[in-house]
Amino acid sequence: MILTRLQHKLNNLSKSERRIAEAILADPEAVVHSTTAELARRAGVSDPMISRLCRGIGCKGFPEFKVQLAQSLAKNTSFVTRSVAIDDDTDTYVNKLISTHQGALDYLRKELDPRVIESAVDCLDNAKRIEIFGMGGCASLAQDAQHKLFRLGTPTIAYEDNLKQRMAAAAANEDSVILFISFTGRTYATIETATTAKNSGARVLAITDPKSPLAAVCDLVITSGSELEDTTIYVPMTTTIMIQTIIDILATGLALKRSPQVDQQLKRIKDSLEHTRAEKK
Numbered sequence: 001m002i003l004t005r006l007q008h009k010l011n012n013l014s015k016s017e018r019r020i021a022e023a024i025l026a027d028p029e030a031v032v033h034s035t036t037a038e039l040a041r042r043a044g045v046s047d048p049m050i051s052r053l054c055r056g057i058g059c060k061g062f063p064e065f066k067v068q069l070a071q072s073l074a075k076n077t078s079f080v081t082r083s084v085a086i087d088d089d090t091d092t093y094v095n096k097l098i099s100t101h102q103g104a105l106d107y108l109r110k111e112l113d114p115r116v117i118e119s120a121v122d123c124l125d126n127a128k129r130i131e132i133f134g135m136g137g138c139a140s141l142a143q144d145a146q147h148k149l150f151r152l153g154t155p156t157i158a159y160e161d162n163l164k165q166r167m168a169a170a171a172a173n174e175d176s177v178i179l180f181i182s183f184t185g186r187t188y189a190t191i192e193t194a195t196t197a198k199n200s201g202a203r204v205l206a207i208t209d210p211k212s213p214l215a216a217v218c219d220l221v222i223t224s225g226s227e228l229e230d231t232t233i234y235v236p237m238t239t240t241i242m243i244q245t246i247i248d249i250l251a252t253g254l255a256l257k258r259s260p261q262v263d264q265q266l267k268r269i270k271d272s273l274e275h276t277r278a279e280k281k
Contacts, residue, residue: 121253127177172202185212
């Protein structure tokens with residue numbers, strides 16, 4: 001599938017080729033009807049770069065690429081994920097998804113800025129209260145983040161209801177850190193709540209699309225990698241894996257920063273669960 005090949009090659013492309021690839025992945029339907037000049041203008045590159053990218057992924061030129069792209073989009077009508085085709089057998093879609101997730105984590109490895117991660121960990125470490133906001137598909141991710149962070153010594157709560165989020169944001173102060181998790185960063189309610197939190201004096205962090213309106217409001221943004229997957233059309237899969245990985249990274253960074261003091265606390269928490277489990281056979 002042409003889009004899958006393009007995704008897998010992202011990390012090996014030049015800067016100009018990558019801009020073209022990201023423009024294609026952001027709106028493949030529009031690219032089917034674009035001219036070479038229109039795509040070049042959208043990506044901010046020269047026309048010859050379009051042909052170069054197309055040849056690099058096995059097409060003779062942009063016209064052939066558009067034909068293959070149209071065929072891929074016609075096959076993929078399930079709205080499940082762009083990584084698979086509707087006629088894939090079990091072995092094929094299993095391997096496609098695993099390969100896609102592996103590629104996404106490799107992409108995340110190169111895109112994450114250690115300085116941003118360090119700043120985010122410092123914010124969490126200095127907070128007297130951590131609140132995590134996520135709605136819809138991000139609600140479970142917010143709960144996962146709470147589950148990992150509350151054990152590290154700072155009161156932590158997750159909200160998925162927007163009215164509660166709004167009230168918590170209005171009640172926040174300079175001792176609060178509010179972490180927003182959003183696939184698109186374009187939901188009006190989330191942007192408004194982030195603005196309220198910022199006006200209340202809280203430090204506002206987000207795991208989201210760094211080019212989104214939500215990102216523009218926040219003090220610190222960690223890319224969710226959502227540019228690899230159009231979550232407005234497809235069920236978020238790859239993006240979910242990347243956000244869970246970022247949550248693990250933040251929790252690990254905070255635990256290491258507070259070690260060895262936090263080690264005894266984590267041990268007490270683990271010990272408190274021992275009697276709740278059946279013995280191993």
